[in-house]
Amino acid sequence: MTFFSTIGGYILMIKGMFTKPENLKMYWKELMHQSVEIGMGSLGIVAVISVFMGAVSAVQTSYQLTSPILPKETIAYIVRDTVILEFAPTLVCIVLAGVIGSKIAGELGNMRVSEQIDALEIMGINTKSYLVLPKILAALITIPLLVILAMVLGIYGGRLAGSLGGILSTDIYDRGLIQNFVSKNVWFGLSKAYTFAFIISSVSSFYGYHVKGGALEIGRASTTAVITSCILILFADYILAFFLL
Amino acid sequence: MIEIKNVSKGFGEKEILTNVSAVMETGKTNLIIGTSGSGKTVLQKCMVGLFEVDKGEIIFDGKSLTNMQEEERKELRQQIGMLFQGSALFDSMTVQRNVKFPLDMFTNWSHAKKMERVNDVLDRVNLKDTNNKFPAEISGGMKKRVGIARAIVLKPKYLFCDEPNSGLDPQTSMVIDKLIHEITKENNITTVINTHDMNSVMEIGENILYLYEGKKEWEGTKKDIIFSKHEKLNEFIFASEFLRDAKDMRMLEAKGIIDNDRNMEQILRDGGASLVVDEGDKGNPDK
Numbered sequence: 001m002t003f004f005s006t007i008g009g010y011i012l013m014i015k016g017m018f019t020k021p022e023n024l025k026m027y028w029k030e031l032m033h034q035s036v037e038i039g040m041g042s043l044g045i046v047a048v049i050s051v052f053m054g055a056v057s058a059v060q061t062s063y064q065l066t067s068p069i070l071p072k073e074t075i076a077y078i079v080r081d082t083v084i085l086e087f088a089p090t091l092v093c094i095v096l097a098g099v100i101g102s103k104i105a106g107e108l109g110n111m112r113v114s115e116q117i118d119a120l121e122i123m124g125i126n127t128k129s130y131l132v133l134p135k136i137l138a139a140l141i142t143i144p145l146l147v148i149l150a151m152v153l154g155i156y157g158g159r160l161a162g163s164l165g166g167i168l169s170t171d172i173y174d175r176g177l178i179q180n181f182v183s184k185n186v187w188f189g190l191s192k193a194y195t196f197a198f199i200i201s202s203v204s205s206f207y208g209y210h211v212k213g214g215a216l217e218i219g220r221a222s223t224t225a226v227i228t229s230c231i232l233i234l235f236a237d238y239i240l241a242f243f244l245l
Numbered sequence: 246m247i248e249i250k251n252v253s254k255g256f257g258e259k260e261i262l263t264n265v266s267a268v269m270e271t272g273k274t275n276l277i278i279g280t281s282g283s284g285k286t287v288l289q290k291c292m293v294g295l296f297e298v299d300k301g302e303i304i305f306d307g308k309s310l311t312n313m314q315e316e317e318r319k320e321l322r323q324q325i326g327m328l329f330q331g332s333a334l335f336d337s338m339t340v341q342r343n344v345k346f347p348l349d350m351f352t353n354w355s356h357a358k359k360m361e362r363v364n365d366v367l368d369r370v371n372l373k374d375t376n377n378k379f380p381a382e383i384s385g386g387m388k389k390r391v392g393i394a395r396a397i398v399l400k401p402k403y404l405f406c407d408e409p410n411s412g413l414d415p416q417t418s419m420v421i422d423k424l425i426h427e428i429t430k431e432n433n434i435t436t437v438i439n440t441h442d443m444n445s446v447m448e449i450g451e452n453i454l455y456l457y458e459g460k461k462e463w464e465g466t467k468k469d470i471i472f473s474k475h476e477k478l479n480e481f482i483f484a485s486e487f488l489r490d491a492k493d494m495r496m497l498e499a500k501g502i503i504d505n506d507r508n509m510e511q512i513l514r515d516g517g518a519s520l521v522v523d524e525g526d527k528g529n530p531d532k
Contacts, residue, residue, distance in 0.1 A: 022319075023350050115333040122293055122405075123347055124322035 010206050016128040017136075030134040038135070038201075039142030042099050043149075046092055050150040053087045054079060054157025062167045072168040076158065076176025081185060083154035089189045090237050092150045093196035096143060097229035101204040104135055105225035108208030109218035117209070132205040139201035140194060147193035151186070188244055195240060196233050203229045246271050247292060247403065247435055252301035254284075254291055261287045262459045264301070272433045274426050274449045276440055279456035280481060285439040286330075286407060288456065292437065293325055293405055294318055305403065323351055326396030328425075330408040332388040334380040334395070340367070341376040344394045351399060366394040370424060386417035390424070397428060404429065406438040410445060418442060422449050443482055446470065455481070 021027045061078045108131060111117050120127045155177065162168045168176075207225040211217050247269040254262040262284045269275040269292075277285045290296045292303050294310055303310040305321060313321065334343050341363055348359045367376070370390040380388055389409060396404060406425060410418035426449040429436040440446065446453060447467050455463040455478050463478045470482060 026350050110336075114331055114336075115329045116335055118295055119327065119329060119333040119335075121295060122322055122325055122327045123350065124319040125350060126319075 009210060010202070013128055013132065013206055013209060014202065016126070017133040019126050019129050021129060022125055027130065027134060030130065031137055034134045034138035035142050037103075038100055038138045039145065041103070042096055042142075042146060045095060045099060046146045046150055047153055049092065049095055050088065050153035051157035051160070053091060053150075054083055054154035054159075055161035057082055057087065057154070058158035058161045058167065059165060062162070071176075072172045073176030073179055075162065075168055076173040077179050079158035080155055080177050080181075083158070084151050084185050084189045088150040088154055089147050089192035089196065090233065092147055093143065093193065093200065093233055094230055096146070096196075097200045097204075097233060098226050100139065100143075101200050101226045101229045102222040104201060104204035105208035105211075105222040106218055108132075108205060109211035109221045112209065112211045113214055113218060128209070132202075132209060135205055136198065136201040139197040143197035143200070144190055144193040147189065151189065188240075191244060192237065192240055195236050199232045199236060200229050203232060246306055247437065248302075248304040249288070249292065250302040250304065252288070252291060252298050252303065254287055254296060254299050260459060262291070262456075265456070265459070265461050266301075267454045267461060267464060268452075269435050269437050270452050271435045272429065273451040274429050274436045274438060275452045275454070276438050276446060276450045277454045277456060278440060278446055278450075278481070280441065283456040284459040285441075285456055287459075289405055289407055289437060289439050293327060294322065323399060324402040326399070326401035326404045328389065328392045328396050328404070328406040328409055330411050332380070332385075332392040334388060334391055336380050339377050339379055340372070340383065340391050343380070343391055344398055347395065347399050362398060363394075366398050367391075369397075369428070370394045371420075385412050386414075386421065389413065389417075389421050393421075393424060393428070397432070400432065402434055404434050404436040406436070406440075408439055408441075410440065410442045415444060418444060419448065425449070441481075446482065457481075 057079045058075060061075045061082075065074060065078075108117075111131070117127050117131070120130065159170060159173045162173050163170050204222075204225040207221040207228070208218075211221045249265055249267045249269070252262055252265045253260065265284075265288060277288060279285050287296060291298050292310075294303075298311060301311075308317075308321070310318070310321065334340075335346065338346065344363045344366060345359055348354060348362060352359070354362075363376075367373070370393050372387060372390050372394065375383060375387060375391075380391070383391070404425070409421050409425060413421065422445050425436060425438065428434070438445065438449075447470075450467040450470070453463075453465055453467065453470065454461060455475075457477050463473065463475050465473065470478070473479065
């Protein structure tokens with residue numbers, strides 16, 4: 001597909017999702033199913049990377065802050081803001097682009113190749129609405145929640161690494177956490193989470209939905225979906241930081 | 246009844262169907278036959294609206310699919326059942342949920358009523374004790390039967406089957422053919438089957454459309470095929486020596502030269518020497 005036909009196809013897919021549902025109850029069921037798949041399915045990996053990302057952030061910050069003038073609380077302060085502003089939304093979403101993106105593209109690609117999408121179309125079901133919309137909505141619901149969890153666990157990981165490594169005590173870390181706290185940062189982090197959630201789910205759905213061929217093409221579509229999502233996440237990250245901060 | 250009027254369809258520069266016209270009759274098993282790449286699947290996908298035709302019209306009982314709005318198409322599609330080549334069962338759902346899916350989506354029936362209908366159609370396709378199995382746990386023939394059950398659960402007016410026998414052994418193929426034929430008669434539906442299986446053609450072909458390189462080359466019944474002198478059709482249908490012999494035997498049988506009372510075993514043993522055939526018939530079975 002050329003660049004413009006890809007963009008055109010993507011816009012048409014998004015536009016095609018918004019039609020009257022054939023049966024609201026079935027759509028709701030699908031939304032719940034996808035929320036569990038996307039949210040619960042990624043919980044483990046998000047928890048693990050968040051704790052380590054906070055821990056590494058604390059250790060490296062302390063390594064760089066060698067000046068005796070700077071209080072130890074600064075480490076917690078830096079860990080908090082780095083995790084909230086960048087690590088939790090961006091790093092977690094890049095990992096989720098791999099986990100969720102390949103899963104969505106693979107699932108839809110397999111449905112396309114095995115004619116399951118055609119079977120739904122023949123029944124009179126709008127497959128863009130029934131298959132793609134619940135995935136995007138589920139991602140918009142669960143990914144920001146995962147990012148909030150990542151923020152909490154990341155900060156906790158820093159606290160754990162600080163105390164276990166003898167870098168700073170938990171009391172000092174807790175004091176540092178409440179210093180110069182700007183609530184706007186949390187909202188900024190969440191704005192990024194919503195934007196990235198939409199990118200991951202819609203881009204992966206697009207590549208999966210339009211697979212042509214067989215197993216090899218499904219693999220290719222998954223890879224393209226993940227790469228495209230990651231690039232778009234980084235691009236959107238810059239744009240949001242430029243305009244919102 | 247489904248009318249195909251001067252349908253043409255191409256992809257890019259390549260024309261797949263050229264000016265195809267045919268009528269698919271109600272209450273009959275209508276077969277579209279042809280070699281791989283002759284345009285059978287494209288024609289069927291045009292008929293169900295998965296592909297838009299470039300030229301021509303598809304008319305379902307007087308209503309043109311080509312000119313329908315999306316909402317009208319949705320309504321029509323609820324009257325269409327389709328069995329796909331690979332069955333196209335939803336792999337995340339059990340057999341029961343696969344068959345129940347159209348009922349869940351399009352009816353407000355109670356759970357009990359839905360289950361009654363699901364069990365009825367599963368019984369009809371001779372599937373028992375498979376309700377809780379997943380598609381990966383059942384055989385190819387069973388998958389086809391689940392596909393048929395799902396296609397007929399909403400009592401469609403039109404049934405489309407794309408290569409229903411592909412990947413099946415001859416015995417299971419016969420069972421599937423018979424099942425489709427019986428369902429067509431019982432419910433008086435318009436059934437359209439894509440196939441290149443010669444057993445299907447000779448068993449259930451009531452109205453046969455032969456496509457060659459995207460063009461309609463021949464149309465008729467299974468009886469017409471025996472007497473047809475259409476070269477391409479004969480090459481396609483009676484591709485092997487065995488099938489050509491079988492055709493000759495059928496012709497002799499049809500002409501009353503041989504019948505059930507004669508000793509068929511003897512005829513087969515002596516290569517037909519014991520047959521008393523007048524000179525005009527020898528070597529010219531079409532006469």
